[in-house]
Structure formats: structure tokens, C-alpha cells
Amino acid sequence: MTRSTAVIGALVRRALNELTRVPGAALPGVLAPSIFLVGLSGVFGEAARLPGFDATDFRTFIVPVGLLQGAAFTGAATGVNLARDIERGWFDRLMVCPAPRVTILVGLVASAALRALLPATFLLIVAFALGVDWPGAGALAIDALLVMGLATAMALYAVLVALRFKTQQAAPLMQTVGFMAVLFTTAYAPMDLLAGWMRAIATVNPVTQVLDGVRQGFVAHVTWAETWPALLATVGLVGALGALAVRSMRRVGV
Amino acid sequence: MLTGIAAPSWALAARTLRNILRRPQFLAPLVLMPTLFLAINTGGLHRSTDLPGFPEVDGFLDFQLAGAMTQSLLLGGVMQGIGTALEIEGGFFDRLVASPIPRVSIVLGRILAGTAIAAAQVVWFLILGAVFGVSFHGGALGVLLVILIGAIAGTGFAALGVLIALRARNASTVQGIFPLVFVVLFVSSAFFPRALLEAPADWFADINPLSYVADGMRDPIISGISATPVLEGLAAAAGLVLVFAALAVLALRGRLRDA
Numbered sequence: 001m002t003r004s005t006a007v008i009g010a011l012v013r014r015a016l017n018e019l020t021r022v023p024g025a026a027l028p029g030v031l032a033p034s035i036f037l038v039g040l041s042g043v044f045g046e047a048a049r050l051p052g053f054d055a056t057d058f059r060t061f062i063v064p065v066g067l068l069q070g071a072a073f074t075g076a077a078t079g080v081n082l083a084r085d086i087e088r089g090w091f092d093r094l095m096v097c098p099a100p101r102v103t104i105l106v107g108l109v110a111s112a113a114l115r116a117l118l119p120a121t122f123l124l125i126v127a128f129a130l131g132v133d134w135p136g137a138g139a140l141a142i143d144a145l146l147v148m149g150l151a152t153a154m155a156l157y158a159v160l161v162a163l164r165f166k167t168q169q170a171a172p173l174m175q176t177v178g179f180m181a182v183l184f185t186t187a188y189a190p191m192d193l194l195a196g197w198m199r200a201i202a203t204v205n206p207v208t209q210v211l212d213g214v215r216q217g218f219v220a221h222v223t224w225a226e227t228w229p230a231l232l233a234t235v236g237l238v239g240a241l242g243a244l245a246v247r248s249m250r251r252v253g254v
Numbered sequence: 255m256l257t258g259i260a261a262p263s264w265a266l267a268a269r270t271l272r273n274i275l276r277r278p279q280f281l282a283p284l285v286l287m288p289t290l291f292l293a294i295n296t297g298g299l300h301r302s303t304d305l306p307g308f309p310e311v312d313g314f315l316d317f318q319l320a321g322a323m324t325q326s327l328l329l330g331g332v333m334q335g336i337g338t339a340l341e342i343e344g345g346f347f348d349r350l351v352a353s354p355i356p357r358v359s360i361v362l363g364r365i366l367a368g369t370a371i372a373a374a375q376v377v378w379f380l381i382l383g384a385v386f387g388v389s390f391h392g393g394a395l396g397v398l399l400v401i402l403i404g405a406i407a408g409t410g411f412a413a414l415g416v417l418i419a420l421r422a423r424n425a426s427t428v429q430g431i432f433p434l435v436f437v438v439l440f441v442s443s444a445f446f447p448r449a450l451l452e453a454p455a456d457w458f459a460d461i462n463p464l465s466y467v468a469d470g471m472r473d474p475i476i477s478g479i480s481a482t483p484v485l486e487g488l489a490a491a492a493g494l495v496l497v498f499a500a501l502a503v504l505a506l507r508g509r510l511r512d513a
Binding site for chain 1: 299437455
């Protein structure tokens with residue numbers, strides 16, 4: 001257990017070092033959610049005037065989307081970095097180290113959970129500076145948990161893609177899925193205002209539950225009825241994608 | 255001289271296209287992501303056409319189609335940038351530099367490949383629009399104009415991708431510009447009418463060439479062919495090519511000088 005923790009810690013530290021060693025690569029991922037917040041509210045802000053919109057301000061409505069987008073980007077970045085390590089041969093060396101592959105996988109994706117807090121923090125600073133109301137410490141704690149959970153799920157998916165294609169050119173495949181998982185929800189408008197087919201997708205997309213859990217503190221109050229489906233959806237995503245990623249890791253080099 | 259540049263440029267463009275077509279799964283995100291975005295925008299905000307001040311359109315999809323094309327073309331530029339950066343990282347670029355071909359061909363080959371991909375991207379969205387009921391008010395000539403503006407703009411974005419790759423020299427930095435694609439799109443009229451954008455996005459949209467590219471492609475779709483938006487679209491697209499191709503060639507020279 002202690003040895004596994006040491007391996008995980010080392011892999012997390014290595015991933016976090018990327019932030020300082022290659023800041024040019026990390027910076028866009030940190031800035032992107034804030035850019036989306038400002039951009040989407042500038043472009044689609046008038047949509048909040050449509051009858052049936054349950055938030056008076058589109059910016060407040062869209063902040064939770066930015067938080068989850070940051071998580072999705074961070075997860076994808078983990079996969080891109082893994083693909084780079086595979087291309088350069090570093091991953092082969094990692095595979096011959098005497099550590100369980102599950103431990104290595106946890107080390108790879110744990111960094112995503114921590115790194116996801118960086119764009120989230122930056123986004124919240126920008127949002128509050130632009131006049132978004134403070135949702136309360138409890139709501140932000142739940143948001144942090146859900147953001148870290150979604151980043152972990154997306155990192156597991158990105159690891160799957162990296163192990164399958166073994167090249168950084170697969171980066172768009174990693175980014176696209178996470179991005180769309182966040183947006184095929186009630187991201188832009190309340191459920192009642194979505195087109196019928198979009199409403200059907202948003203209803204079955206588990207990220208809708210996560211988004212509702214993150215959004216509750218911004219548009220109303222935190223309730224257990226909104227929180228537990230979000231937690232359940234996050235655990236379900238991590239569990240399902242984690243099982244696939246473990247299977248994929250165990251097949252490397254076999 | 256022209257033949258001396260054209261032949262290796264064509265050869266390198268053909269090589270790039272062959273490489274891309276060998277792994278078409280990497281081409282898919284160029285159209286897949288904007289297609290999904292198109293679906294999300296249309297599905298989530300289809301009631302926006304009810305807003306006062308929204309132009310007369312048959313549907314929100316008709317309006318959004320040009321925005322999706324513009325987004326796709328920008329992503330095409332990112333892909334060409336990643337491809338160039340990987341050639342730099344892998345050493346192929348150095349071998350090209352050492353080979354007896356005009357060095358400008360190294361840049362032009364990649365950019366020309368971008369032109370072909372861009373035309374195909376625009377055709378994809380035109381077919382998609384037709385399938386989902388978009389009525390092309392400009393007719394066949396309008397469709398050809400949309401492809402022309404898109405292909406020229408895509409050439410400019412490919413040049414921008416090459417320029418960034420030559421400066422950054424690594425693929426992870428180039429792929430990191432992916433979110434910035436949305437920045438330039440958000441401060442344009444690609445997704446929403448300029449009159450309904452909030453400040454300061456509306457101000458940026460007025461000076462953003464992407465607005466003119468998107469409006470130039472949109473006009474033949476939603477309202478027939480009007481000289482002003484089409485000519486502005488062509489001029490903006492041509493301007494992008496001239497500026498970014500020239501900067502890419504200068505970046506190449508700078509890189510060779512550093513080496």
C-alpha cells in the first residue's frame with residue numbers, strides 16, 4: 001500500500017511538474033473555460049430573454065458549464081501527455097517498473113483531478129469579478145468534488161484513447177468527446193427550452209446530472225435531491241471508464 | 255523558378271494528404287466537432303430566432319451552418335500545425351531542409367494540403383445542411399461561392415497553423431491553441447447576428463476577419479447572393495492567406511537562421 005502510494009505520488013508530482021516546465025502547453029487549458037464563459041455569455045447572452053429561461057443572467061447560468069469544460073480539458077490533457085510518453089518510449093520504461101498497472105493508472109489520472117482545480121479556480125475568480133453571485137462555501141465544495149470526479153472520468157477515457165492509438169495526433173479524439181459530453185446537456189438552456197431530440201439526449205446523458213449538481217448553488221440553493229444524482233453519475237462514470245482503462249492497461253505489451 | 259517551387263510544393267501537399275487519408279480517424283474531428291457543436295447550438299438555442307432583431311431565416315440551422323464551417327476550417331488549421339510540429343519533432347523537417355528543394359515549398363506544401371482539406375470540409379457541411387433541410391437561397395452559384403470562400407479561408411488558417419508550429423516547435427503547444435479557436439470565433443458573428451452580440455463582443459466582431467468570412471459564406475445560404483457580404487468574405491479570406499503565408503515563410507527563415 002505504501003509502495004503504491006509512493007508510485008502514485010511520484011506520477012502525480014511528475015504530471016504537476018508539467019505545469020511549470022511547459023507552461024505554454026498548460027496555459028490554454030487553464031484559460032479556456034474562462035474564455036468560454038466570457039465568449040458564450042457575450043454571444044448568446046440575449047438568449048436569457050427567452051420566455052422560460054430560469055436564470056436572469058446567462059453568465060450565471062453558464063458558469064457551471066465552464067467548470068465542467070475545464071475538467072474535460074484537463075482529463076484530455078492527461079491522455080495527450082500519455083500519448084507523448086508512449087511516442088517517446090518513456091511509457092515502455094514505466095511498464096517494466098515493478099508496480100501494479102492499476103497503481104500506475106491511478107497515478108496517471110489522479111493528477112487530472114488535482115489539475116482540474118486550476119482552471120476551475122481561475123474561472124471562478126473571473127466569474128465573481130464579472131458579477132456572478134457567490135454560491136456559498138458548501139456549494140463550492142460540492143462543485144470542487146464534482147469537477148475532480150469528472151476530470152478523473154475524462155482522464156480515464158483519454159488514457160483509453162492514448163493506449164489505443166499511441167500518438168498525440170489522437171488529441172482531438174480525446175478533447176472532442178469530453179467537450180461534447182458536457183455540452184449535450186442543459187448547458188445552454190433549461191430542459192424545457194431544448195429541441196425535442198436534444199432534450200432526449202440530455203435526459204440520458206449522465207453529465208446532465210453532474211451539471212445540475214454543479215449549477216444548483218449558482219441558480220438556487222443546494223439540496224440533497226440535486227446533489228445525490230450528481231454524485232452517483234460521477235461515481236458511475238469513473239467506475240465504468242476505470243474498469244475499461246484497467247483492462248486496457250493490463251493488455252499493454254501482452 | 256515557379257516550376258521549381260510548384261513541383262516540390264505539390265509533392266509535399268500530396269504526401270500530406272496521403273498521410274492524412276491513411277488515418278482518416280484523425281480527419282474526423284475536423285468535421286465531427288463542429289457538426290456536434292452545430293447540433294448543440296441548434297438543439298439548445300433553436301428558439302433564438304424568436305428574439306427581436308434576429309435576421310429573417312428559415313431556421314436556426316440555416317444561420318448556424320456558416321459558423322460551423324468557419325469553426326471546422328479553423329480546426330483544420332490547428333491540424334496542419336500539429337502535423338508540421340510532429341515533423342519538426344520527428345526530424346523529417348530537418349531532412350526536408352537538407353534536401354535540394356526551395357525551402358518555401360516546405361511551407362507551401364502543407365498550406366496547399368490545407369486548401370484541399372478545407373474545400374472538402376465545406377462540402378461536408380453543405381451536404382449536411384441539405385440533408386437536414388437547409389434551403390440554399392443562392393442556388394448553385396451560391397454554393398460554389400461558399401466553397402470558394404471556405405477554401406481560401408482554410409488556406410489562410412493552414413498557414414496560421416504552420417506559422418504557430420514553426421514558432422512553438424512542439425506538438426503539445428500547438429494542440430494547446432485548440433481552445434483559442436473558440437476565442438476568435440466568439441468575438442465574431444460566426445454563431446450569432448452581430449446586432450445581438452453583447453459588448454464588447456460586438457465591437458470585436460466588427461474588426462474580426464472571421465465575421466466577414468462567416469457572413470460571406472452565410473449570405474448565399476440564408477438570403478441569396480448579395481455583392482457586399484460575398485466580396486467582403488472573399489477579401490477577408492484572401493487577406494488571411496496573404497498575411498499568414500507571408501508570416502509562415504518568415505518564421506521558416508527565422509528558424510533556419512537560428513539553426
